[in-house]
Amino acid sequence: MEEMKKPNHCIACTVTQCAHHADTTNYCVLDKIVVGTHEKNPTKTECVDCESFVLSAEKAKENCTGGSCAK
Ligand code: SF4
Numbered sequence: 001m002e003e004m005k006k007p008n009h010c011i012a013c014t015v016t017q018c019a020h021h022a023d024t025t026n027y028c029v030l031d032k033i034v035v036g037t038h039e040k041n042p043t044k045t046e047c048v049d050c051e052s053f054v055l056s057a058e059k060a061k062e063n064c065t066g067g068s069c070a071k
Helices: none
Strands: 008-012 035-037 048-050
């Protein structure tokens, strides 16, 4: 039987490809996350990343079709 993931209502998230996503609701299940940047001087939303992201094993089976992650 699969364990239910408990959503952390302080961390809203829509990244369903992440292993830490609550699945049935758009929240993260972690107690805390790390947010960082891949830019030297971040100026907009796209510059910022969740560094706690872990690709879901289920989603890893599917092809990533978006931008720079499609390697
Ligand atoms: S670890 Fe980050 S990307 Fe993953 S569900 Fe939590 S907030 Fe979203």
